[in-house]
Amino acid sequence: MSPDNKVKLNNTVPSSLANQSFVHKAWAPTAFGVVAVLVGVALLFIPWIAGDFSYTRVSQVLIMMTLLMGLGIVTGTAGMIALCQLTFAAASAYAIEWMSVHLGANTFGGVTFIVYWIIGALISLVIGIIIGLPALRLRGVNLAVVTLSLAFAFDLTIVVFGFPENQVNSYIVRPFGIGGSSSQKDMFPLTVLIIIVTAIIAVALVYMQRSRWGSSWKMVAFSERGTASAGTNVQFAKITAFAVSAFVGGLAGGMFELVYRQGTPLLFSPYGSIVLYVLSTIVGSYLIDMAFFGGILSVAIPFILTRLHLQAFWGDILFGVLGIQGLTTGSNLGEDIRRGMRKGKRAKQMEAVAEAAAVETHREISSVPIPKGTGKPLLVVDDLTVQFGAVKANANVNVTVTEGTIFGLIGPNGAGKSTFIDAISGFLPQHTGSVTLDGVKLDKLTPSRIARTGLRRTYQQDRVPSTLTVGAYLKFVSRGAATRDEIDEVLDFFGCPGYYTPLSVVDVGTRRLIEVAAGVASKPKLLMLDEPAAGLDHEQHIAFGERLRQVPTKYGVTLLIIEHDLDLVRAVSTELTVLNFGEVLASGSQEEVLSNKEVLKAYMGETEMM
Numbered sequence: 001m002s003p004d005n006k007v008k009l010n011n012t013v014p015s016s017l018a019n020q021s022f023v024h025k026a027w028a029p030t031a032f033g034v035v036a037v038l039v040g041v042a043l044l045f046i047p048w049i050a051g052d053f054s055y056t057r058v059s060q061v062l063i064m065m066t067l068l069m070g071l072g073i074v075t076g077t078a079g080m081i082a083l084c085q086l087t088f089a090a091a092s093a094y095a096i097e098w099m100s101v102h103l104g105a106n107t108f109g110g111v112t113f114i115v116y117w118i119i120g121a122l123i124s125l126v127i128g129i130i131i132g133l134p135a136l137r138l139r140g141v142n143l144a145v146v147t148l149s150l151a152f153a154f155d156l157t158i159v160v161f162g163f164p165e166n167q168v169n170s171y172i173v174r175p176f177g178i179g180g181s182s183s184q185k186d187m188f189p190l191t192v193l194i195i196i197v198t199a200i201i202a203v204a205l206v207y208m209q210r211s212r213w214g215s216s217w218k219m220v221a222f223s224e225r226g227t228a229s230a231g232t233n234v235q236f237a238k239i240t241a242f243a244v245s246a247f248v249g250g251l252a253g254g255m256f257e258l259v260y261r262q263g264t265p266l267l268f269s270p271y272g273s274i275v276l277y278v279l280s281t282i283v284g285s286y287l288i289d290m291a292f293f294g295g296i297l298s299v300a301i302p303f304i305l306t307r308l309h310l311q312a313f314w315g316d317i318l319f320g321v322l323g324i325q326g327l328t329t330g331s332n333l334g335e336d337i338r339r340g341m342r343k344g345k346r347a348k349q350m351e352a353v354a355e356a357a358a359v360e361t362h363r364e365i366s367s368v369p370i371p372k373g374t375g376k377p378l379l380v381v382d383d384l385t386v387q388f389g390a391v392k393a394n395a396n397v398n399v400t401v402t403e404g405t406i407f408g409l410i411g412p413n414g415a416g417k418s419t420f421i422d423a424i425s426g427f428l429p430q431h432t433g434s435v436t437l438d439g440v441k442l443d444k445l446t447p448s449r450i451a452r453t454g455l456r457r458t459y460q461q462d463r464v465p466s467t468l469t470v471g472a473y474l475k476f477v478s479r480g481a482a483t484r485d486e487i488d489e490v491l492d493f494f495g496c497p498g499y500y501t502p503l504s505v506v507d508v509g510t511r512r513l514i515e516v517a518a519g520v521a522s523k524p525k526l527l528m529l530d531e532p533a534a535g536l537d538h539e540q541h542i543a544f545g546e547r548l549r550q551v552p553t554k555y556g557v558t559l560l561i562i563e564h565d566l567d568l569v570r571a572v573s574t575e576l577t578v579l580n581f582g583e584v585l586a587s588g589s590q591e592e593v594l595s596n597k598e599v600l601k602a603y604m605g606e607t608e609m610m
Contacts, residue, residue: 370571508535
């Protein structure tokens, strides 16, 4: 980006949206974690909590919280189904006991258990990767069946063979010299250790949610196509979600060993994994505070039922009813509570975004001529054919896009325009013909590889997840190609809301602009825009066209635009190609194409042309 072309940043973005709040500070999760540890330890000194029974209950809550946090990665953040979270915990617990029995309980002195704990969690991670492989092809109920089958298979194994410590009638040796009894003297330091470990896991997961991995999980849950188009391998995103979830589950298995010192199949039953999934769905355990709340529920409800002399199945009925409610509404307690608490703030944010958009509509934008380009062919498509059975959606299509231009691809509805984009961006690999970008053949590449090669695209449908902020979305799509200053600049150029604005408060039309801004920020060689002006009013169309004309020169990004609004096409396009029934009807300069009688005939009856 040339310094001469930069404009003043955030000059229309309200301070309430542009400023970084406390929770967005890089050190905020660590600060919360430290405070949580201090408060948690302090609570242990309260008289009615200070006791071996209460310490055990606190430890159980934190173990369940850890299981729910790990499960929340897969079910909440990445949007998949996993019914084997306790299996990951069981695998780690089994590995810890096996190492303790066969390698020695004091091989590494006072930290022997810690070493075995980490190894056990890593073993769970490997199992998580293996279980995650079916998720690359399976979804929904099918994936649930696979993960539940693993849970039953592992449960049958440990029922038949038993846990190693149980086989030799011995117990795990706790770390740091903590005694093995369940007395207050031993349970207090043990509970403190579990509080510290749980806080570390929670802080690490928050940072991970803010990382590229976290953004990829949220993108996969919202749109796998959008994820691939941003240059991220969808399979890798799913596998990492399962791996992290399994690793955290493995850490929870170590906590079980710390408290009980000897595993039993009853602790890790498949039924328990199902209940855990339902609980995760109810509370929204991808939210750290709600995972803690879920941990409290999982311990408190059975305890209350016992005190009331009620059978345990009443708790199962309660979880079942709440689970059905959560699954059918697509919501959870965490999101509902947050929406209720932030209702006023959310309304103000939406109002601020709308006001900023209105100001942007009347913002003066420097007018530049339609770019002429360098004369160098950038995208060359030869004889592209896409056939579905006997129907040819594209038939021998030839297109050449010149570097530094804005190329228009138009045609009536059903002409094959979106099919053309899908084919050259890798989503229809069965096409024939050849596609070359700056001399690199794209025919056999995956969509994510094509995106990393320098060809990006937007969509007609909304592919911008509401779970991210504007800045996090641009950071994810740009894959590190744009600095923070460059992201701020491109957002300002396109009149988008500020970096920290939640996408959940942004209207659909503005999301389209954000999607275009993200594509430009990724600095591709070619950016394909599929009806980018949908959802914009007439004045916004004009402003959008003025901005698009500047993109090739200002950012060095060549554009290919599909658009039904021919006023916008005339305003920005250097050259045009018209498709009709999958074939090229006309191609050339916009003056030649738009005056072509065959083109007029193809558009006859469409209000955009008349």
